[in-house]
Structures are given as C-alpha cells and as structure tokens.
Amino acid sequence: MARAKRRPATPETQATVSHAAETCPNCTTESSASFNQFEKENWIQCNINACKTWYHWRCVSAEPPSFLSEDEKKDYTIDKIDKWYCKPCMDKDPSRVITLKAPARKSDRKRNYQDYASLNLGLASDPNRWMRMLENKAFKQDTFKRMQGSDVTVEWLEEEEDAMTEPIVVEKPDGLGMKMPPSTFSVEDVAELVGEESPVEVIDVATQSASPGWTLGKWADYIELEPEAREKIWNVISLEITGTKVGDLVLPPKLVRDLDWVDNFWPSTRKGKGHAYPKVQLYCLMGVASAWTDWHVDFAGSSVYYHILRGSKVFYFIKPTSANLAAYERWSGTELQSSWLGDLVPEVTKVVLTAGNTMIIPSGWIHAVYTPEDTIVFGGNFLHSYSMPMQLKIRKIENATQVPKKFRFPLFSKLCWYVGDKYLRDLKTPAGASYPPRVLTSLLALAEFLVSEIRILERGSDQAKKEVRDQIPSDRVKDPAAVARELRWRVRLAVGNASDDEGSSAVKTNGVGIKRKRTAEEEERPRFKNFKPRQWDNVIEDAQEGEARIINAPKPSDNDETWKERWVEWTNGAVDGDSAGEVEVKSRTETIVRIRRTGEGLERQRVERVVESWEWH
Known part of the structure; x- marks a missing residue:
C-alpha cells in the first residue's frame, strides 16, 4: 500500500520544525517567516524511491491535482493522499499523477454496541470495576532487568543461570534484531492490509468474554470514535497475522527466533498454505483506553515477546512459584475469579511499558494487563528448550481447570x-x-x-x-x-x-x-533396536585407602527409622539424636578413568567415588 507519509512535530523533531526553511525545498522567505515553532507541522514524502524528499504539506498543498472538482480541492488534505510526487519528479515523467485514497467507509451501522445479553443475565457491565479493585493495593517495586537489545542473546541465556527466569525490559529496540512497522502504523492500516471483512475476536472488558460478529472494518470504525463516544470498552488480544501483509512487516527478536521450537523443529515443508501448524508467533494487539485483561498464564506456559508500537501498557505480575500457581489454579474458573488474585499471593509486581519498549515474559508468569490509552502492540508466543518443566506444569493446570481446546497451544x-x-x-x-x-x-x-x-x-x-x-x-x-x-x-x-x-x-x-x-x-545387551553402545578404548581402575580419623557422632538407633534419611545429609555435628559416641571413620577412594577416540579427537572420563566405613567404639 502506497501511502502519503507525515512527519509530526514530536519532541524528537522539534529542532527540525524550528528550522523548517532549511529542510523543505519549497519553503520561501515569506512562508518560513510564518511558521510558529510551537505548532505541529505535517510533512509529506515523494513516493519515488530515487527521490524520497520531504516537504511541508503547507508548502505543497497550494497546488491540488487538476482533476479534482472545486469542492474536492477545498477538502484537499494530507489524509486523502494515496500516492504523492514532488513537482521535479512529475516534470521528469508526466505520467506520474498524484492519486487519492478511495472514499472512507461510510457505514449505516448504528454505533450502539450495547451488550443486551449481558444485561439480561445481570452481569456486571462496568469495565472500570477492574481498576477499582486496584485501589489501596500494594505493589512490589519493579526490579526486573533493563537490558540492551544486543545483550539479549543465546550466549546470555547459557552463561547466566537466572536468564529467562523473570521478565526483562528492553527500552529501545536497537540490537534486538527484530522488525516492526513504523510508529505511525494505525488500526486503519491493519484493517486495510489484513482485510476489512476479516473476522476478529473482540473481548468485552466488562465481562472478559468474547463478543461475536466483529470484523476488522467494524473494529476500525469503533477505534475511530472519540473515547467518550465509546459506549463500551472492547479489546483485541488475539489477532494472529501470520501470512498477511501486516505479518510481512513484523519479525520477532533474534533470541526468540533462535529458541522458538516452531521455527527450529517444525518441518519447513509442513508450514504455509494447506498445512496445520502452530501459528502463535505473530500477534497484533489493539487495545483502547481503560481496557483490562484479567489474570492469566500464556497457553502451555509459552514465553512471550511484547513490543509497544504506540501507546502504553501496565503489567501486573505474579511469580510462578508452586504456591502461587496453586492459588492461580484454585482461582481459575471458580467464583473466586470475580475477586483480585493478588490478594491470594504474597506480592504483585507492577511494570509500566511505553512506546518503543519491548518485554520478554518467561514461561509460567501470571499476569494481568491494563491499557491507559489507545495502544497497538505486536508480540508472539514461543516454546523453547530451557523451560519444559514449567511448560508442562502449566499444561497440567490447563488440564485440571478444563481449559477449552480453542485456548490451548495448537498441536x-x-x-x-x-x-x-x-x-x-x-x-x-x-x-x-x-x-x-x-x-x-x-x-x-x-x-x-x-x-x-x-x-x-x-x-x-x-x-x-x-x-x-x-x-x-x-x-x-x-x-x-x-x-x-x-x-x-x-x-x-x-x-x-x-x-x-x-x-x-x-x-x-x-x-x-x-x-x-x-x-x-x-x-x-543392546537396549534399543539397532543400537550398539559405544565402547571405551581403555579403562583403568584404582583404589587408595585414606587415613582413618576419629570423630564424635550419634550412633543410629534400631528404634528410630528416621536415621536413614538424616544420615544421607550427614555433616559433622549436623545430626541430632542419640548421645554421641566415639567413631572411627575409614575411607577409600576409588577412581575409574576411561578413554576413547572420537570424531574430533579424544574423550576422557574420570569418575571418583569415596566410600566410608564407620565403626563405633
């Protein structure tokens, strides 16, 4: 889709705006003198790749295309432009013509999104009740790591024991090796690229249940409403965009691609059209101000990458300890779900993400999400080889709470x-x-x-x-x-x-x-069909007697069966029980060394075993 581009006067471009005459080829002394440095200036870029020159819209809009009617010329705005060329490029090739977008959708649909079914059932219809739950709640200070994108690598995962055990935040995408649409990308762009008639699952924030009958076109209409005109708060958190033109604009962080089981283990010949495979890697999430997603764990304990393109999000996290997961399991799908899960656990951590931030959420972390303003997020789920125990633990909880197949990790x-x-x-x-x-x-x-x-x-x-x-x-x-x-x-x-x-x-x-x-x-004996164990080329065994020593230790009692467990953990002075007696401890060190040739050179294995015998006097 060729679109006119705008360069708003954001804080990062204020210097450019204040020196507008130096950057716009069409600026004149008179026009530059009229600029107000406190006003935002719209910019438009020539669509010719060899040119790509930026112009002030006010400097070029005085010459609308000649094919427009007089009424259309009066309404000639940057939002109506489809393809735009600067005058030098049109002079070089007269076949180049400025074109306008097709007329915006004009819908006769009534914008009354009242959920009569919920009202008839007597369900709560106030989305703000979720935020009222947060009043007077205490949150743990966010201490999650802030990392540079270039440091988020497989090497980091291998070298640090606590890597990918708690969420991390990368404040700028530089170095992550990912690709995202431009920050100007909008819900309207999503609808046009994916298809306005494409169905989309929309969540009613008040009831946290799906609202049927939505398309991306209808969703774009809803987003265009001013916040005060939205009769209800809805949320889109599950638009999977693999294979769409929007999906072509998104590439997950390199670490995610290096770890992702679907990327690395699912046969490439069994992906794409005509094949069923897990499509969970590319999601577009579109939330409006005051949207809320209740407590959940991502399906099958999958990890998540999450990039804020526009807007902001507030996350509430609960660490996946055994006790916390048990509380989550008791809470899920029961009458407790109308209450605040945070009251059932020791602590909740609050994290605020803003535009440009990327978060990686590890397996099993329980979280809820609040949207303070209209927001677009791109993210995805992935299973990997560092978190299978937790992934299986979450799958067990899904089985116990009878999560429907629709909400499980596919295949x-x-x-x-x-x-x-x-x-x-x-x-x-x-x-x-x-x-x-x-x-x-x-x-x-x-x-x-x-x-x-x-x-x-x-x-x-x-x-x-x-x-x-x-x-x-x-x-x-x-x-x-x-x-x-x-x-x-x-x-x-x-x-x-x-x-x-x-x-x-x-x-x-x-x-x-x-x-x-x-x-x-x-x-x-071979243990598996066609399996032959690898033989060692040489094995040397040795045993050395150590010096005997005398210590004081309690003698195991015939009437106390617990001595078996206690003596496994024995360290001098650590065992309580019968009165201590003098004991002679003799030790023997047995060593086995094995060697064999390998494809790369030599493999050497050394096993050392210490055997002690204890005799009370």
Missing part, C-alpha cells in the same frame, strides 16, 4: 514429538551432543512427557489412544515408543543417571531411589 504434543525426535538424532551422532544443564533438565522433562504419551498408547482407553496417535507425526517418528524411551535413556546418561527403564533397574527405599548396578551381561 502442542505433535510439536513435542518433532522436538524429541530431533534431539534424539543429535544425541545419536558419533560425536554425540552436549547441552547446558538447564537444557538437559528440560529435555528430561520432555522425554518423560513423551514416555507418558506412550503409556497411554499401551494402557489407555480407545479414545485416549486415538488422541495420542493423531498427534504423532508419522512423517518423522516411525517408532514412537523407541524414540521416547531412547531419548529418556540418552538424556539420563548425559546428566549422569544410568537408569533407563521404568522401574526394573531402580529400587525405592522409603521413597529414595537407589540405582542398581547393571550386570556385565546387561551392559553388553
């Missing part, structure tokens, strides 16, 4: 299978693969989830089996049981846990798992 299980299959392939390469501890923890949770899906296939009802089977991508995963269990085994090996099956190789005593050492025959 969640199928995406998990694609991810698990790719990680397994990487782990099976001759050189293997190494991952940060947080990723290994996340992969172990992913593997356990896939194994739980296999158990449903093996033991579940016919309907449950069908639902699981439909989510397994047969184009990649030919033997889902083998994929799930081998992934779990290989990840366990990577984190130092040799147990690989579902109970036979581990014995539980008083709830504490004790690994059973595998026999030599078991070590040689």
